Amino acid sequence: MYPTLAVAVGGALGSVLRYQLTFLLTREGEQLPWATIFINITGSFLIAFLSVLTAADGRFASSTTTRLFLLVGICGGYTTFSSFSLQTFDLLRADAPLRAVLNMVISVGICLAATAAGAVCGSLVSRLGRG
DSSP states (O other), X not given: OHHHHHHHHHHHHHHHHHHHHHHHHOOTTOSSOHHHHHHHHHHHHHHHHHHHHHSTTXXXXXXXXXXXXXXXXXXXXXXXXXXXXXXXXXXXXXXOHHHHHHHHIIIIIHHHHHHHHHHHHHHHHHHHHHO
């Protein structure tokens, strides 16, 4: 039961953070959903960074429950892949296929790069702690 509670609390925190950032970053008349793109990029970095740091051999090796709280809960609640999918679909329905493709390329390409960067940064921080 405790792991489920950890995921639920983390998910609530991540969702609230996503909502607040979306509210702060969204501008009327945007051609692309930049807030969602930003959240997915930073979320991709963060999930890989935390995954490496909290792994059994990471700088801050953590329990399974802590990892569930951070990775599944906070990061899962924070990232917005379902929003990305709906917004891309809406762009296609609005007869804006170029913007839909641009949204997909930016979101998927940069999120993959951010994930790789997060893993590298997590590894570097882990190595610093071992001196």
